[in-house]
Amino acid sequence: MPLDVKPGLEARKFKLVGTRPLRPDGIDKVTGRARFGADMSAPGMLVGRILRSPHAHARIRSIDVSKAAALPGVKAIVTRDDFGDCPDDLVDIRDNVMAREKALYEGHAVAAVAAVSASVARQALKLIEVDYEVLPHVTDVEKAALPDAPLLHDDMVTQGLEETPAKPSNIASRCQFGHGDVDKGFAQADLVVERKFRTEATHQGYIEPHACLATMASDGQADLWVCTQGHYYVREACAGLLGMDLSMLRVTASEIGGGFGGKTTVFLEPVALALSRKSNRPVKLVMSRDEVFKASGPTSSSSIWVKIGVTRDGRITAAEALIKFQGGAYAGSPITLGAMSAFACYALENVKSVGYDVVVNRPKQASYRAPGAPMVAFAVESVIDEIAGQLGMDPVDLRLVNAVNDGDKSSYGPKLPKVGLRQTLEAAKAHPHYTAPLGPNQGRGIACGFWFNFGGQTCVSLNLNVDGTVALAVGTPDIGGSRASMSLIAAEELGIPYEKVRCIVADTSSLGHNDITEGSRVTFSSGLATIEAARSCIQVLCARAARIWDIPPEAVVWEDGHARPAGPNAGEFEPMSLAEIARLAPKTGGPIAGHAEINAGGAGVSFATHLVDSEVDPETGRVSIVRYTVIQDAGKAIHPAYVEGQYQGGAVQGIGWALNEEYIYGEDGRLQNAGFLDYRIPVASDLPMIDTVIVEVPNPRHPYGVRGVGETSIVPPLAAIANSVSAAAGVRLAELPMSPPRVLAAIDGMKAAAE
């Protein structure tokens, strides 16, 4: 079917898009009927469990599974010997999923068993004998970059340098972005501020641990039920690691209990399939909470230096950043995105950001909501705040002087199309929160944030049922309510009630390839594909009406859910509804459908400004969030309640990251807080209501103006809170989290210096 969706913005009044109907999976989720990763079972199912390294760094000399294999009830055991050659781009994944020569972090998988019950599986793990040669370890990003640091990979040589080094190191790569001449720019400045910042690793903290159920038959056909953000990627990775054709592996995405980027890769799934292959039975493999923290993908810890120079009226003349991220035991921290996003809010002549990707003896990182951006924004927006203070300028005004406008060259390269940062800043200034009175020990902070948002490969299939209802199949797992949004879009295009559309997430055998649900891409990309599929379907509907009326198809138009003659010359026919045409489908040519296979481009960036009031107890250093407002550009909010939900959820993850969340390692390289007791995410009593303002500066590259919204909201909170603490207590915290001992030490230090 010819594609008829122009990449431009259409002016229209929406009937359904922008309303707040009930979501299709709502009843299942409030009754407990919805099935998540660990909620599925199969006859003859075995329980899988993984043996993990207790050492942060160790050579695995040998693994003896004989005693475990002899235990009654044990049906299969796998180790590194069960994972052979694989495509180059999967080597790190393969090694992370099952350690090879070395265990590279505490929790690294070393072996796995499948047994008839959890207690037999647990006993079996105890009987596996692993001979470790413990090696020195390093978990700190700065220490790992030193020349004498323990080396993780003998063949890791820093990429991206002018001269490739002769010796290996833990520095995987260097990247650089920017333009102009920062030295010249700093020379022109009236005021230069430079600061160093450190952030600790955090975890996405989804409440549902990783879980899957794998069934492989002896002819090599396999089914995998898994909670994931990208079941097509899971298929690709598992097929690659198990040496299977893609078509032999059917992956079904269960309902997912949170992902935030942490479920965009594989940890358990290839192991579960390997166990199922070996035992010839279904194998269920679920992570414990302890394993989630130790052996899934937290985000990077960082060390960041920022230098910004301004004229006395607030114009930035130069901005520079040096950023180091550790991505765990393998290359691949989000350093590129972090370095690119650093100064994205500002229109700059002279800007330079340099990033280093460092490996350490920690679990392999995975994406966490705007990967790389929050830490860097913490640094940059803190320095901007300090500059505003030193210049005696209102912090919003300082940002307005420098904020990017439509058509500016971004600090990371491309020319920006229409953008909404200025609008969010102006909305912040106009908001009652901005001028509300503050109580004792309270302070107000503001910060801005940015995320690129992405498009990508997307397929949608839209089928009409003979009763006029619509079966809409998308391939992007629903992590935020996207089925409701897709249904709204399809219903809007077709001109039928929302309730007539039923949207499902299809499995990998039922629909073409879809990229992962990440990068805030689903409403944009699956939405675009849904629009195309719907319009394609409308062409068929019009052709069928034309056939029924015996007029040319060009003489039929679609309006308000009906086919009607284009004009009086076409003939006098009563309009036919979608349901009427659908009912006659068997007689007019067969089933009616529309579909789209696209590589969506034109995703729009999303900017935000956050306002926060916090209160600091000067005797204990405890910080409480008193008031929070998120102001973010959504382009066009398809379902406003779900857009608000993304704003609030991202802000609260940022609050946790700013105040209390951190990975705590001991001298022994072991994680000390691998549970929700001591990995402290915000609880309901920690927070006020999170107010939201949806700004809509439409994305000109999408017919409705949609921009991704899911990620930007986690970018400003770290700095906004640091800035509010600075205002409340007079101390600037440059290290996250701003836990009470740190805040109190800063306050006491300030008092001592004053005496």
Add this chain to the structure above:
Amino acid sequence: MSQVHVTTTINGDEVEYLCEAEETLLDVLRDRLGLTGAKEGCGSGDCGACSVMLDGRLVCSCLVLGAEAQGSKVETIEGMAAGETLHPLQRKFIEHAALQCGICTPGFLVAAKALLERNPDPSESEVRYWLAGNLCRCTGYDKIVRAVLDTAAEMRGA
């Protein structure tokens, strides 16, 4: 190893099961009785996703042995709706978009129901402190608290 034989009541129905001594009530509900509404988020009583009512008390089922349910009355999320009719809390959660991924939702609903049965007119602060043992990572709690307060008002006839 011999198993423990338990007779108990779950959502009003008399139920019998066998379980190992170290199995938790959560394990029994999910793996033996097919009641997968209660979820395991942490296994250590820190997240509340496994919340059920036990003899009229809100508890974490991951911290109760299956054996301890002998002679008791257990109420899970599966018993919250009356047939086709949703409990007002369930309805309000959907209306207020008080769930995104939904994994914490059964726990929150059981906990919120326990709150409103004991205190039909809670303040926002009372709602937040009562629900502090239920972790949510998606919503930031805002819409959950609004849904509970709105339900309380509706149930009071306000």
Add this chain to the structure above:
Amino acid sequence: MRYEAPGTIEDAVGLLAAEKGLARVLAGGTDLLVRLRSGHVEPDLVVDIKHIAAMHEITAEDGGFRIGAAVSCAELGEHPGVRKLWPGVVEAAELIGSTQIQGRCTMVGNLCNASPAADSVPAMVAAGATVRVVGPEGRRDVAVEDVSDAPGKTCLARDEIVDSVFLPARPARSGDAYLRFIPRTEMDIAVVGAGVALTLDGQGVCTAARMALGAVAERVLLVPEAAALVGTTVDEAALGKLAAVASAACRPIDDKRGTREFRIKVAGVLARRAALIALERAKG
């Protein structure tokens, strides 16, 4: 692992005495099941005391209350008599965990788990509470502050059970309070805990004071130097002295929940804030 649910305390003691392997007593289970699940403890026998009727009772005794070992903190909080007599103890017990934990946990379990950070213990110590220990030889009473002297260790023999905790009568014109410091608002283990109980005479002069600190040593500390309040009107100067005494008594560690310096400082802050609440309660 075996599970037993005896109906009398004699049966429970008998089971413990007869067990050759490792046995654990199960009341609320909110500590035991976490340790079971993480593999920290692998008992051969678990003795559930919740089927022993007397363990669920709260009875008035000698002007105070005897609280059975199986009484949950939620039930304790619903007892108007105990709350009126020792509000600090009840508030402390109600701080343990979440609403869900409260539905199961017990003060006796909190005490016998022997964490120096246990929330109910400093308040019980400040109130002068005792526990009744039952074994094959008979019964004995032990002051709460003497039950544990190291993390995870109690003075109980392997065949002894605590069957109740006794909160004594409270003198006229006295009050108690417990405060803890945690980084969030709920759900955290105490980084510092301070329980204070004091008594005033008719002129508002302090005649007795007890203070106990949690999470700042290898055991809950009863701080005798709190007697510095005696003879004062608990004014700013006296409170300042109490804070200094509290900080000086600490011998804390650096751990994932707090640093040494932080605990020492905050112990002083909490001691003073708790004493102020106790003072207001004493004044009526």
